[in-house]
Amino acid sequence: MLAVHFNRFGPPDVLAVGTLPEPHAGPGQVRIRVRAAGVSPVDLALRAGRSPSSGRLALPHIPGVDAAGVIDELGTGVAGHAVGDQVFGAVEVARLGGASAEFAVLAYWAAKPPSMSWPEAGAAGTSVETATRALDVLGVREGTTLLIDGAAGGVGSVTVQLAVARGARVIGTGRRESAAFLTGLGAIPVGYGPGLPERVRTLGVERVDLALDVAGAGSLPELVSITGTPASVLTLADFTGPELGVRVSVGELGGEPDGRHGLALAATLSGEGRFRVPVREAFPMSWAAAAHEAAALGPRHGKIALTADW
Incomplete structure (x- = not known):
């Protein structure tokens, strides 16, 4: 071949x-x-x-x-x-x-x-498989407010939509030029990078229940501050997570996946x-x-x- x-x-x-x-x-x-x-x-x-x-x-x-x-x-x-x-x-x-x-x-x-x-x-x-398992591990459901750091990328953009389909309110970080893209996916866009807690506060969101780090850009301490506890944060890209008590994908999403349910739902x-x-x-x-x-x-x-x- x-x-x-x-x-x-x-x-x-x-x-x-x-x-x-x-x-x-x-x-x-x-x-x-x-x-x-x-x-x-x-x-x-x-x-x-x-x-x-x-x-x-x-x-x-x-x-x-x-x-x-x-x-x-x-x-x-x-x-x-x-x-x-x-x-x-x-x-x-x-x-x-x-x-x-x-x-x-x-x-x-x-x-x-x-x-x-x-x-x-x-x-x-x-x-789709990674996004589905991450949302399951975090327990995202109707009424959840979820912050996704790195929401405009391949995994992030899929996760935004699957979370919205579950009835969650999604805040997605991205560069300034990504704002319209994120809005089109169903997320509330917010600027990417240091100072995230202050920017989230300006959105008028009363609370953020859970956070998912897709970017691996060193935002974990801020995500813990925003959600109030390391147990509410999962990272797919930052292996310093355990130092802060944050769950990391290797431990939570390991093993041979079977993504048929997630793929069927996406279809x-x-x-x-x-x-x-x-x-x-x-x-x-x-x-x-x-x-x-x-x-x-x-x-x-x-x-x-x-x-x-x-």
């Missing part, structure tokens, strides 16, 4: 397109002919050799953990889906990639709704016009290096996607 891959760690130009062996669906899995795949921060870190997991990779490595396409092979034990179904989802966490190729094996997935474009669907999987909300996967830009697979370069640039309003061009 044709696949984006790299044989050595380095900048985006180490990415190439070539022929590699096809994967096959194992028990409880499906293989898809890929129509689109997402580009995530983990892909950039693994490719550059900056991730602690880079040393686990067997080269050549195919990047990408999110994908959407048409089922062409069913693993044993798979029910409710058939060859030819259009789906979106993610690969096994342990594989650390495999999506940016002609074929990919999904560990969890849901039916792609007609309302969701291929680039949206291809970029959705792990963002339903998309069909109702209440959810979208913000895609900043889509590139052909053969332009993967340019896509990785774009993914490293800000401001990050949503995701970067790759679409099949072979």
Whole structure:
């Protein structure tokens, strides 16, 4: 099969397109002919050799953990889906990639709704799964006031919408140029960076029940101050959290995920016009290096996607 891959760690130009062996669906899995795949921060870190997991990779490595396409092979034990179904989802966490190729094996997935474009669907999987688990861990429900630090990015923008769908009031931090974008997602925008407690007070919000840190920009002490307790804060990106008593994603969200419920809900909300996967830009697979370069640039309003061009 044709696949984006790299044989050595380095900048985006180490990415190439070539022929590699096809994967096959194992028990409880499906293989898809890929129509689109997402580009995530983990892909950039693994490719550059900056991730602690880079040393686990067997080269050549195919990047990408999110994908959407048409089922062409069913693993044993798979029910409710058939060859030819259009789906979106993610690969096994342990594989650390495999999506940016002609074929990919999904560990969890849901039916792609007609309302969701291929680039949206291809970029959705792990963002929806991570957002759903984070909201579950925090206990976000109707009437909750939730502050999301880093709300304009790929995970943040998805989390805003899923929290709003639960009936929560969401305050989202972002750069000044992100205010209209955040408002369109259903969040109350507030400026990003130091001095957050003062800016939140100017919104006239009586209380903030919970806070989620997606940005990893050192805001945890301020988020604890805003919510009143470390137990009300969860971070997905700042591993100094335990020093403050803040929960960290590795402990709370660890293990092999099963995001089918979250993906199915996102698909339903998309069909109702209440959810979208913000895609900043889509590139052909053969332009993967340019896509990785774009993914490293800000401001990050949503995701970067790759679409099949072979």
